[in-house]
Every structure is written in C-alpha cells, then in structure tokens.
Amino acid sequence: MFVKVAKTPEERNDAYYVRRTVFVDEQHVPAEAEIDQFEEDAVHFVLYNEQEQPIGAGRYRIVDGIAKAERICVLANGRGKGSGALIMKAIEEDAAERHVSQIKLSSQVHAIPFYEKLGYHTISEEYMDQNIPHKTMIKNL
Template identity: 35%
Template sequence: MSVPHVVVRVAEEPADREACFAVRKDVFVAEQGVPEDIEYDTHDADAVHVLAIGEDGVPLGTGRLLHGAAAAAKNGGDPAVGSLGRLAVTRAARGLGVGAALVRAIEDAARARGLTAVDLHAQTHALGFYERLGYEPYGPEFPDAGMPHRAMRRVL
C-alpha cells in the first residue's frame, strides 16, 4: 500500500530493519520516554517489520507483525491471530496517512501467513485511529511502558 510520495514495504534488508529501529527509538524512546531496554525485545528477530519511506529516502514510520508462538503468547493462545505492534510514525509524517498505510501493510502480511485476525495493544489516545481502521477494543484498560493501553482486534 502507498500514500502519495510514500512507499510502504516489508523491511527485509538489514538497512531497512535498522531504519525501523531508528524510527522506534525516535518515537518511543526519545518522544514518549519508553526505556530503551524494553522497546527492543527478542520478538524483533522473527517479526515481520514494515517500513514507510518518503520520496527522499527518509524513513517515516514502521510497525511489526508477530505471528506463531510469539503472537499466541500475546493474544491468549490463538496461533491464527497475529499481533500488530510497535507502530510508530515520525512527528513530521503524522497526519499524512502513513500510519494507516503501515497498518494495512501489516494486515496484508498477516493474510499472507494465513492469519484470520490481528490483535494489538493501543495507547488509549490512539483508540479512534484504530477504530477507524476496523479494530474493536476489548477488555479493560491496562498499563504498558507506563502508559494506558487497550487490547483491540480486527478480523481479516
């Protein structure tokens, strides 16, 4: 999926993955104060990472899809449900549709792996964003990295 002047693709090359991690560091660690030691985890090695890049080659956003055992551990044990996470868009690219394009690319990656739904843990200020993309909240609010979150799901 693409937004004008933005390409969203699976980050397969090492340089693409490094760009994903750099965006996460800018957004989560620097902006939101998430401790760096919890931002990166063992799931990064096996996750499907997606990267949004502007026409000038500058990374604009990223997200990841967990599948298999890693996703099942997050969603209550269902291996047919993927886990969308670490969605981050740089300050300069917010409001341009980059986040929605990243979510759709992650959903496409989930479908390609035979998954039937995607779960996520949304920061509560982002609930409306995900609801507009078809996600439905469930369960109580909970803290994650010191911020309030809600679980959400979209059937594919």
C-alpha cells in the same frame, strides 16, 4: 510514501531508528524495553517518504494463530497524512497472505480512534504498559 518489508540490515535499522525516536525519545520508554526478544520472530515494516527517508515503522508476529501488530509508529513530521494507515494496511495484507484471519494490537489509549477508523474494536479494559495507558484491540481480516 511507500511501505517496505524490512529485509536488509539497513531497512531493519531504519525501522529501529523510527521506533527509537518515537518510543524512547518522545514517549520515554526505556531503550532496553523497546528492542525485545521478539525482533527475530517478527516481520518488520518501514514507511518511507518521497525522499526515501524512514518516517514510520511497525512489525507483527503470529501468536497462537493470530497476527499481533506491534511497535506501530510514525515520526512527528509524518503524522496526520495517512502514514499509520499505510503501515497497518501493509501489515494486514501480509498477515492475510499467511492465511491469518484476525489481527490484534495493544493500542495506546490516545490512538484508539485511529484504529477504530481502520475497523478495530476494543476487547480489554485499560492497562498500563511502560507507564502508558493501553487497551487491546482486534480486527477480523
């Protein structure tokens, strides 16, 4: 598996395909909420499997001097294999290269243990986003 920064329209479409499959098809997030006004401001990442098929995606943008990781997702057949950690590592490395010292994210509650293993800690109470419970998490880079 390998992660790429999505630089071409095709790579960006690969990211959107994974996001649509996970968030819209599996989690029933409205399609109009999945693609938002921040797409052009974000750095997008795509995780490809050995056959060079997209199986994971994520993005981040810098907000008030802090990297904000968003839309982290992996297709069902790619989960449990370190896929999400590869995406997060690529995002964290890219943010660090831009001299950002912290990264935060809005984690679905069920994913909190995953992010805790990567060094994130919770900084908010539970809240709802698209009818899915979340908590904000942060990590020093």
